[in-house]
Amino acid sequence: MIFQGQEFLEDGWFQDSVPLDWHKSEDFSGLVRMYRDLIHLRLNRFGSTRGLCGSGLNTFHQNQADNVIAYHRWHQGGSGDDVIVVVNLSHAIHENYHLGFPCTGKWRLRLNSDWKGYSKAFGNVASSDVDIPMPQNGNMLNKAEVDLSIVQRDGFPAVGTINIGAYSVLIYSQDK
Numbered sequence: 591m592i593f594q595g596q597e598f599l600e601d602g603w604f605q606d607s608v609p610l611d612w613h614k615s616e617d618f619s620g621l622v623r624m625y626r627d628l629i630h631l632r633l634n635r636f637g638s639t640r641g642l643c644g645s646g647l648n649t650f651h652q653n654q655a656d657n658v659i660a661y662h663r664w665h666q667g668g669s670g671d672d673v674i675v676v677v678n679l680s681h682a683i684h685e686n687y688h689l690g691f692p693c694t695g696k697w698r699l700r701l702n703s704d705w706k707g708y709s710k711a712f713g714n715v716a717s718s719d720v721d722i723p724m725p726q727n728g729n730m731l732n733k734a735e736v737d738l739s740i741v742q743r744d745g746f747p748a749v750g751t752i753n754i755g756a757y758s759v760l761i762y763s764q765d766k
Contacts (some may be wrong), residue, residue, distance in 0.1 A: 624708040641673035670766035690744030697762040704755030715755035
């Protein structure tokens with residue numbers, strides 16, 4: 591929910607008798623852009639985040655030591671529907687962070703809230719798409735081929751490696 595100009599850092603208590611300072615929307619145009627991008631993802635404007643419109647929710651990763659959580663949203667599941675949201679609630683940057691994904695393939699980074707395009711004050715940690723290759727034989731690997739702790743994580747059959755900035759959010763989904 592966006593309330594009373596928070597997308598351009600309007601401050602003060604809510605008063606319906608005091609108009610918003612719309613000049614702040616120019617001063618904080620990057621943050622306005624971030625809210626616009628979030629709204630487009632939430633409404634599935636590009637056809638790749640339908641899960642954000644659905645009721646499926648699974649908080650599958652809770653790392654209290656590093657203050658990282660991740661959840662999976664879906665409507666019917668599959669490419670263009672499954673969405674992974676990763677939240678770093680700490681001041682620490684996490685690089686080469688291993689996380690479960692519902693399936694192999696390319697998971698596109700749809701939003702990185704740490705991007706300098708949203709604010710020059712943000713860290714701009716190099717987050718990117720995650721490419722989880724299918725095993726060469728087309729099947730999940732067996733224990734003789736690789737340690738299962740690498741292949742399976744957070745209750746999902748695939749694992750990807752991400753970088754996430756301090757106090758930031760990453761949103762991933764697959765193309766249809």
